[in-house]
Amino acid sequence: MTHQNKLPRGAATIALCFVTALLEGLDLQSTGIAAPGIGAEFKLAPAMMGWVFSAGLVGLLPGAFAGGWLADRVGRKTVLVWAVLLFGIFSFATAHAWDYPSLLGARVLTGLGLGAALPLLIALTSEAADPSMRSTAVSLTYCGVPLGGAIASVIGMMKFDAGWRMIFYVGGIVPLVVALLLFFLLRESASFRQEALNQAPADRRIGGLFADRVLGSTLLLWVACFFTLTVLYMLLNWLPSLLIGQGYSRAEAGIVQILFNIGGAAGSVMSGRLVDRDRAGLAVGISYAGMLLSLAGLGMSTSFALMLVAGFAAGCCAIGAQAVLYARAPALYPTAIRATGVGASISTGRLGAIAGPLVAGQVLAAGAGAAGVMLSAAPGLVVAALCAWTLSRRADPEEVRAGQALGTR
Template identity: 65%
Template sequence: MRDSSSSSSKPVLTIGLCFLVALLEGLDLQATGIAAPHMAKAFALTPAMLGWVFSAGLLGLLPGAFIGGWLADRLGRKNILIVAVLLFGGFSLGTALADSYATLLVARLMTGLGLGAALPILIALASEAAPEQLRSTAVSITYCGVPLGGAIASIIGMAPLGEDWRVVFYVGGIAPIVIALVLVVWLKESQAFRAQTGEKIAGQGMLAQLFGPGHASRTLLLWVACFFTLTVLYMLLNWLPSLLIGQGFSRPQAGMVQILFNLGGAAGSFLTGRMMDKGHARRAVFIAYIGMLAALAGLGLSTSFAFMLVAGFVAGYCAIGGQLVLYALAPTLYSTQVRATGVGASVAIGRLGSMAGPLAAGQILAAGTGVGGLLLAASPGLVVAAVAARALLARRNRQPQ
């Protein structure tokens, strides 16, 4: 009985620890957006320069996601995750200590490297820890940590920070270092990874499993959907507070919308995962992308604070729910030997979108198009992402895995 109880508790412990890391990741991902208005004053940043601060962190996510996944398939999920957590914690502290625009860019770049490496490992670990019928739910519970961490960042941001804008980065730096020590003691290596140790595949074998017959179309569709979904998601995550203040809302009002965006994201992540495990993946895709288009219109056109709160919640539910669909699908497309690599590659391609979104937003706003024009420009990408996600579901159902 003791062994059985211990065995049954391991998935819960693994998913719980993955959730905690995702919570810290979400806090740091939105920390720059929360601190942006104060940071812009402290460093005399123009909108275009601020766009580069956002994109520097996201640029680090790109190689981090691919390299982190690749190393995790070879050296183990646990070891690489701990290194990634220490990396983004350490350089979040570096952000707080930055004394110039250049050092700020470097700190955000290196923080992004650690954040990027962590996410595909979290997805692979959660997927491998759960029973097959609960894999999407396990990934969704893990990914719930990202918007909830963002909500914590928003709560911190609602305080009258002023010159203390660095507080959010101190929190986002010290907490990961503490959690890394917890991972050393409590996190167990993936059983699926341990079972295939010694069966390392050559680079050609890895490429075959990503792009071979029956895999290439699914991999490419996943990449397209991730790219365009993350373009819109990270544009909102980084620019939403500044956009709302630019529309005439107060900082506390912008903070409330940001909190509801993140709470909506947590709800969207969990409920979308449950829908997928119950066989309603196509319905989840429809709700996510149609809802995103409607929410973008609401955010761009509404002048009512009450309606803006609703639009913020729906935007979070649909944007993060749409990303969860892709993150839950990704581990099911690849074998254990290349799972973290495949997930990491899709996350890395998505990071191109997450980098392009804030950077493009900064340039568009600098050109004077306004909030409505910015959100309208994001809409075609959502249509492309929705079509790619639906096509991916169709191919996954037709082809053996």
């Protein structure tokens, strides 16, 4: 009877986390989808548009760290509900921005909520899932992010009287409903409740990220997240504008963006399954090599058919690579610092996410075009691949057990 009760609880937690990830993905890509309309209405140059993209990412950085840190103290559920409310309210506020500064402010505050939510979704899912399916469960939750992006692309392709603002109305109202569902239906993590009976001192929670047994893995994870998210967010934010700049219609750009996100969902699930089968190194090799090839395809494709293939492959590999890192991250840390550890790695990655759109904006301003943007991403991807591959070999079961022992000392 006990086993029968655990399975529905775990499934409900994963389902709720997946739905929340859908909203996260919708909002994360909403600015990229709305960019042509925003740029036209506020008369923004490419460099200024780069700051609009990066404004939300600026909020993501402290949001991810603070959300994880708070969740290890007051609980995953409480912080997640408030995070969803926060990004819903300010996504709605984005639709009512009246000038450039108000637009930037709304995106920063939206980013705070989005940033706080993601590490909690990963921590909750990993703690709810069966150990043999933990990475798959995390990747299934994370695939909600690209699927949410696909929904954003569909909304962007539709003709609404509200224009570019419609996507932010959807991204503002729906999270308020989901926050109520989380409040009434989501159960607090059993692992957190157990850990709360024997709380670790606050300094050990952050210092544990740099303990001898996990220091190397922490640093590798941070570097890999930084460079992977640099490329991912460059694509998420600039891809529609780059395609339109290459002569494709808005509808064609939307189709490529949808395929990018569908590919991302497929890549996320594939990566999780490989990690659970102890093939993390293979997942890393496929993801990063595929990313380099697909970036070349996006920059040099001369036909729409090839662009569709390149878009799907880019999403599959870019989001698949990040899914490998997110699937591995919870296993590196004991329960007492798990959300903090995941949040810190996401925060570090957000530095790359901030840099990516800004670099792309400057490359375009210099006249290098889409091919130049794609080429500028290659060196960072090589560094990320080396770190991720090394991490996949270090994150063995003995290290996980050592990390668990550290948390119970």
